[in-house]
Amino acid sequence: MRVVLGEDEALMRHGLVLLLERAGFSVVGMAANEEELVGETEHHRPDLVVTDIRMPPDHRDEGLRAAARVKARWPEIGVVVLSHHAQRGVAVDLLRDHATGIGYLLKQRVADVDQFLADLRSVAHGRTVIDPDVVSLLMTGAPRAATEGLTDRQERVLGLMARGYSNAAIARELSLSEKSVVHHVSHIYDILGLELTPDAHRRVQAVVRHLSADRWPGPLATSHRIDADRHG
Amino acid sequence: MTRATTTDSDPLFGRDPSPSIQAREALDLCHTARMAGGVLGTRASAPGLDAALAFIAFLFAGLGLVEMVLTTEPSRASAWLLILTPLLAWIYCAAGLLAWRRRPSNRLGLLLVIGAAAWLGAGLTGAHEPALVAAGLVLATSPLAVVVHLVHAFPSGELRGASRPIVAFGYVVALGMQVPLYLYADAPAPYDVLAVADRPGLVTLATWVQGTSGALVMVATTVVLVRRLRDVEPRRRRVLAPLLGYGVVAVLMVPFASHVLGPLLHLDDNGIDVTQMVALAGIPVAFVLVLLRGGFGRTGEVQELGAWLSSGPGARPALAQALAETLGDPTLELWFWVPGRERYVDGAGGVVGPLPSGGHRGLVEVELGGDRIGAIVYDATLLADPETVRGAGRVVALALERERLTAELLGTREVLRHTLTRVVESADQERRRIARDLHDGLQSRLVLLGVEAYEIETDPTASPSLSQAARRLRKGLDDGAGELRRLVHGVLPAALIERGLYAATEEFVAQLPIRTSVSFPSGGARLPAAIESAAYFVVTEALTNTLKHAYADEARVHMELRGGRLRIAVTDNGVGGASPETAGGLDGLADRVAALGGRVDVDSPPGGGTTLLMEVPCVSS
Incomplete structure (x- = not known):
């Protein structure tokens, strides 16, 4: 599996390259900023792009912008965004704009090597992987219409769905029978009004997109307008 | 009239008025200084001035009564007219004392009292005692000279420029040119009491010379006054011109009434006398009224500065304005001395001075503890005596030092703010x-x-x-x-570093357990880093306070960029009544915002929710 790596920080880059090469990945290109990353991707057309969010020159969201550009031009390339911190908004943006082959993971997860490599492969195969911390970010906060009516167990199932777990994996994780997981999932779909699809990555995407929608009546843009009017 | 002349013509009081006025001014200053904080001296005796003025009042009342008794003789046809002279003296005296009391540092009051004395002296011509008649003859026309002096000295009380020789010449005409008239008088007893020889020709000549000289004085007076009025601002000219015109006419009335008005209106001698008397009696009344209420003279005395200084800073007009009102010069300016740069600056910190030489602006330095701290720049045509200005300067020295430091501070504040930023x-x-x-x-x-x-x-x-x-x-x-x-x-949250204030705020708000709506400027351009950080921490602190203390179930964050300022409102529907203790964490944040040139306000009426407003100058990058 061919990978282009976007990471400006030498220590981390070295560690990642070592890790990936040892696991049988082939790091075909490395980039330390947005332009380089897009350029290397264009040149190598890898299976996967792994990138940090912050890169020179401003150390802001250069990696995010590069990821968006890559996904827009080559939707078939999997993109994993690595970050030291989980941000709800980043997940929302990534999932809103790109249907498949997207991942958003904390850098901390790298040390959980097996899981990390599995997540990379999932994304390279077109699935969606969202860090558990990000999922919990999406599910905390004020109670919202979307998750009202869910039991605690159903919420946990939903969280694992959002992380891309299969029904079997959820069953293992929660020590349930796969049959009762299927039961929970269809209940969740009923309550959330989501269309049941067999496709694992589609269902993650649907769930996450649903959860990340603005929590207050009407979309975000509407609240902008109301407030703008009220405040003159 | 020079100061020496004043002293000469002041035998009634048995003291030199000029030093006494200076002493009184000094006492006034001490008085004000005490009011201003008791730093400069001891309490003065304002009652002392009142006692002195009361004494003068009694003296003139007594002298007038004595004169009435001395001059009244039922057999004389015009006897009642002679009563009018002491009456005139009383009017001058009363007006003079009033002016003196209300404007202790203005010499017009004293001048009017001198005028009263002149009238009493002139009235002695009607006495029976030859010695008194002699005094009366010597002083017969002196009141006119005093009126001329008054017209020239109004409203400052000082004589300046051409007025000095003209007034002096007026006294020469009134007192000096009178001499041949009584020395060579061809008059019936007792008016010949001083006659040394009977020289009718000489008397005629002297009369002509005196009349002509008097006319010259009046012409010169008119010219000087007209020229002076030309330089005066219109508002004051409208008051001054009729008043001074009246003074000139009243003096001219004396020869005019007997030679022109009398024959014209078929007035008898009594009628002429009454006309003259009324015209001359109106003078002190009119002059004092205008002096006290004319709106252009000194509207306050130095004491008022003290009252001003002891009033609260909020109620105070600027120091320069207070000085201008007190000294009656609307053009008065305050300059502040900058020791390092060896030059003056004005209140706004702009460099001023030096004064062009030969102008009509006067400059008096103000010192504090031997150091020059500033200067009062005034209209020398309005305030003839620098001593008055200097006195006021001594009173306001401390306040001026304060304003100087303020001006200096204003200059450094910008630098300081940039440094803080x-x-x-x-x-x-x-x-x-x-x-x-x-x-x-x-x-x-x-x-x-x-x-x-x-x-x-x-x-x-x-x-x-x-x-x-x-x-x-x-x-x-x-x-x-x-x-x-x-x-x-x-x-520093990653969202703030990576995606900016709006994204970071959204990130924070999304994790709150209460409904919180947000609205941001469209476009979402990044702001300067320090402003993003300060705003983020203020908003999150406010929302944290809402969670901790407000019992709110809804909050709102609104941010807008308008007119180069970032405005943020954080509102909740909680219990309100946020105290500085519960909002404690905001203090340090408000300081940070202030250092960036902005401010933070919290409005939290009990039961009315809490609104935090933050504003900071900001240009999006």
């Missing part, structure tokens, strides 16, 4: 650098150490115990990395 900006940069270093260095190292622990853990040659230890190590490193992540988030 830079301090806050560099502190923010430092935060960002620390956050980045922790990420790139420590956080990455922990993650990679975790990877190494994983290698050991999964190494097929490792013993089970080693493998287990490595697993624990990996878990520990993972926990450490999580803790570090939270720590760095506290220093």
